[in-house]
Amino acid sequence: METNQKIIKIPESNILTVGKLTDYIKQRLENDLQLINIWVKGEISNFTRHNSGHLYFTLKDEISQISCAMFRSSASSLKFEPEHGMKVLVLSSLSVYKLSGKYQLIVSEMHPDGLGALHQKYLQLKEKLEKEGLFSKEHKKNIPKFPKTIGIITSPTGAAIKDLIRNLTRRFPNINIKIAPTIVQGVDAASSIIKSIELLNKISDIDVIIIGRGGGSLEDLWCFNEEIVARAIFKSKIPTISAVGHETDFTISDFVADCRAPTPSTAAEIAVPDKNELLKEIKHLRERLLQKTERSMESKKQCLVSLLDRPIFKRPFDFINQYLQQIDDLMSKSRRAIQNFLELRKKGLEILTAKLDTINPKAVLKRGYSIALKKGKIIKNASDVKIDDMIEIMFQKGEIKSQVKEVKNDK
Amino acid sequence: MTNKNESFEENLEKLKESVKSLEKGDLPLKETLEKFEEGLKVSKLCSEELDTAQKKIEKIIEKDGKLISEPFEE
Numbered sequence: 001m002e003t004n005q006k007i008i009k010i011p012e013s014n015i016l017t018v019g020k021l022t023d024y025i026k027q028r029l030e031n032d033l034q035l036i037n038i039w040v041k042g043e044i045s046n047f048t049r050h051n052s053g054h055l056y057f058t059l060k061d062e063i064s065q066i067s068c069a070m071f072r073s074s075a076s077s078l079k080f081e082p083e084h085g086m087k088v089l090v091l092s093s094l095s096v097y098k099l100s101g102k103y104q105l106i107v108s109e110m111h112p113d114g115l116g117a118l119h120q121k122y123l124q125l126k127e128k129l130e131k132e133g134l135f136s137k138e139h140k141k142n143i144p145k146f147p148k149t150i151g152i153i154t155s156p157t158g159a160a161i162k163d164l165i166r167n168l169t170r171r172f173p174n175i176n177i178k179i180a181p182t183i184v185q186g187v188d189a190a191s192s193i194i195k196s197i198e199l200l201n202k203i204s205d206i207d208v209i210i211i212g213r214g215g216g217s218l219e220d221l222w223c224f225n226e227e228i229v230a231r232a233i234f235k236s237k238i239p240t241i242s243a244v245g246h247e248t249d250f251t252i253s254d255f256v257a258d259c260r261a262p263t264p265s266t267a268a269e270i271a272v273p274d275k276n277e278l279l280k281e282i283k284h285l286r287e288r289l290l291q292k293t294e295r296s297m298e299s300k301k302q303c304l305v306s307l308l309d310r311p312i313f314k315r316p317f318d319f320i321n322q323y324l325q326q327i328d329d330l331m332s333k334s335r336r337a338i339q340n341f342l343e344l345r346k347k348g349l350e351i352l353t354a355k356l357d358t359i360n361p362k363a364v365l366k367r368g369y370s371i372a373l374k375k376g377k378i379i380k381n382a383s384d385v386k387i388d389d390m391i392e393i394m395f396q397k398g399e400i401k402s403q404v405k406e407v408k409n410d411k
Numbered sequence: 412m413t414n415k416n417e418s419f420e421e422n423l424e425k426l427k428e429s430v431k432s433l434e435k436g437d438l439p440l441k442e443t444l445e446k447f448e449e450g451l452k453v454s455k456l457c458s459e460e461l462d463t464a465q466k467k468i469e470k471i472i473e474k475d476g477k478l479i480s481e482p483f484e485e
Contacts, residue, residue, distance in 0.1 A: 146419045148464040156470060162485060165468060174462065179470040179483050199473055275461055285426050286454040292433035293447040300440055 026096035035094035067104035141239040147207030151200040167268030184213040189223030212243030224251035243267035
């Protein structure tokens, strides 16, 4: 009681407010280089994802725990889904939250812890197989577009098989599915997967194999990163589709398979076509075929009709009659021409005959003259004959032979 | 199987080809009818082909070196 009554006198300048103290602590802690950008490992507990996209959780180990916040800008680049109980390694800086006076780690990067060595192994194997050419394009077999039988390598009880069967039969109801029940997690997984690949390759009518499983931790999916599994997939004669885990999970199997599907459902979409879509396409093509043929025939018919519509086919006798008329015309013209010609010739003949008459020596005889000839030649002058020459004299009727007695040559 | 798959693809291609050449028009009558008949024939083959497979879901196991298929129950 006594002590309570003691008056403590402390200079006002020595007294701090809570706010000022907190400011000081905050400043000290946040500027301590030992507490900036430090790697801390621990187990996640009390994990909450706020609507804002910020993550709040506690990192703990056997001895202590510390509050952590990862803001959306950093959280958005996370390659995995953090959850309660997960061991992680975080890159963070210490910060003090003034309102509650609590210190916390502001996390900028987070990685699953304990897989560091495995991850290293994964990268090394990936590089090795890549160098060997196991991932190269020329080795990729084509995934058939219209398969009838699908082989599936996965656990017969997992989520993946249900997903696959549902999606495969939805797209192609009468698809044939052959499942090789396979262990896809744990120590026996790799050998089980290899056995299944060999098993399905013994069946002749499988068109494509889907190898996969649903999501899980990197350790769960590890068998798909095993070298012997990769080589078995590479050796498969049947084209393979790898469908392991979620979209963000990449495994060696994905690289070596002929095709990678981000999820088992997507694998189903890659493996089989949508039958309804195909039937629709065929129907559509058939309709176009009918339509185009009809149109083509119609246009040919139109062409024919328009040809038949021409006058030559409609009134063919018009043309013939025209020609007949022309022939008639020509006939009468030629008849006239021939007549004219004949008449002209007749007249010409008459004139010639008249002319001939005038020069016919016999016409002279008719008029009472006679013609004297010596050896058939007409005697034109007295000098043509000599005394005692025998000459003939022609009359209109008859002739006489006589002998020259005297010749008188006129000048 | 693979041959049949190819024939489906081939038939689908032929069907598309027939439609395409008919769409281009100005084919002689004989060819028009040929393309039409061919298209109709392959379209039928295509639809039939899609129905040839029979839905079957089975699991394959190897027992004593022999392959055994059994109906698969989810």
